[in-house]
Amino acid sequence: MKRVVVLLLSVGLSACDKASGPTDSEDLPGMVKIPAGPFIMGSDSGASDERPAHSVHLNGFWIDRHEVSTAEWNAYAQAVNLSIRSAPDDHPIISVGWPDALAYCQWVGKRLPTEAEWEKAARGTDGRTYPWGEGIDRTRANYGTDFCCDVDASDGYSFTSPVGHYPQGESPYGVRDMAGNVWEWVADWYHSEYYTGERVRNPLGPADGTLKVVRGGSWSNAPNLLRASYRRACSPFSADGNVGFRCAVDE
Ligand SMILES: [Ca+2]
Ligand SMILES: [Ca+2]
Numbered sequence: 493m494k495r496v497v498v499l500l501l502s503v504g505l506s507a508c509d510k511a512s513g514p515t516d517s518e519d520l521p522g523m524v525k526i527p528a529g530p531f532i533m534g535s536d537s538g539a540s541d542e543r544p545a546h547s548v549h550l551n552g553f554w555i556d557r558h559e560v561s562t563a564e565w566n567a568y569a570q571a572v573n574l575s576i577r578s579a580p581d582d583h584p585i586i587s588v589g590w591p592d593a594l595a596y597c598q599w600v601g602k603r604l605p606t607e608a609e610w611e612k613a614a615r616g617t618d619g620r621t622y623p624w625g626e627g628i629d630r631t632r633a634n635y636g637t638d639f640c641c642d643v644d645a646s647d648g649y650s651f652t653s654p655v656g657h658y659p660q661g662e663s664p665y666g667v668r669d670m671a672g673n674v675w676e677w678v679a680d681w682y683h684s685e686y687y688t689g690e691r692v693r694n695p696l697g698p699a700d701g702t703l704k705v706v707r708g709g710s711w712s713n714a715p716n717l718l719r720a721s722y723r724r725a726c727s728p729f730s731a732d733g734n735v736g737f738r739c740a741v742d743e
Contacts, residue, residue: 520554524613524665525743528552531612532619534687535721541684542721545619548608549693552743555605555613558655559584559669559676559736560596568596582654584674584736590704590728593677593737602739607680607705607723608695609740614671614708615720616664623663623670628715632661633672636712643712651711651733671718674736675706675726682725703727710734 533548565585566576577585588596597603605613614623622628628635630647634657637643643650648657656668663670670676680697682705697705703725709718712734716722726735 520741522557523554523741524557524667525554526550526552526609526613526665528743529617531615531617533608533611533721535619535621535719538719538721539723541723542687544687545721546687547692548612548695550608550612551694553605553609553740554743555609555667555740556602556738557667559674559738560593561585561655565596568599572599580652580654583652584655584669586652586674586733586736587731588677588736589731590677590726592731594679597737597739600739602741604677604679604737605740606695607678607697607707610670610676610678610707611720613665613667614663621719621721622661623667623720624661628671628718632658633669633718634658634711635672635709635718636714638714640714641712649711653711670708670720672709672713673711674708674734675710675724675732676708677735677737678705678707680705682723706735 528551530547530549532545534545535542536545561581562577562579562583562585563581569576594604620626624632634647634649634653635644653673655673658668661671662668681701682703683698683701686698706724706726707722709722717724726732
């Protein structure tokens with residue numbers, strides 16, 4: 493884990509607001525601890541692939557408080573001889589495919605969160621719709637028009653916003669931008685009926701597949717897609733301008 497600390501210090505911790513976090517550790521700057529225990533995953537009122545709402549037990553883990561920023565990505569890119577991205581340092585890295593997201597997380601000594609871990613970090617244990625609870629307004633997240641599909645700058649940004657820009661949009665654990673800004677790759681393959689099986693402890697998703705899951709909605713999406721239980725499937729090799737990621741580690 494020493495490598496994680498060194499890397500974060502080397503990029504200036506611009507995206508790591510340790511002082512505001514209720515559960516940050518001295519050992520894992522920029523990360524939030526999600527305690528072991530059950531949570532409610534899925535939604536009985538959502539799309540068919542979100543059903544049924546079901547209790548899932550997860551071991552404890554840590555997750556990045558913020559989406560990975562362009563500055564953090566560029567530190568990695570420089571070290572491994574990838575091209576440097578030209579974008580604001582404090583905005584999320586975008587246009588990265590799933591293998592690249594995984595490679596970054598591994599390089600900093602982490603991994604991608606599982607789909608279940610991501611959802612618990614986003615909504616806590618009580619089955620709420622959004623990270624902060626019910627309803628949505630433009631003080632809490634960066635998203636698009638109320639109905640599909642256009643950008644909306646009344647939250648301050650037409651496209652990406654700086655990572656962690658909406659403290660009122662924090663999840664119960666203090667994780668930011670779990671609704672909006674950019675979609676986030678998770679580790680799991682997508683299957684529309686995965687929740688109908690017995691997947692009650694530390695689910696890892698289907699053993700294989702052709703599409704990976706992204707979560708949380710983005711600057712280009714309407715509020716319904718920002719719900720914490722909403723699931724979207726993407727080719728792992730797509731590199732859209734509204735998809736980024738964050739990393740996790742075991743407790
Ligand atoms: Ca917006
Ligand atoms: Ca996000």
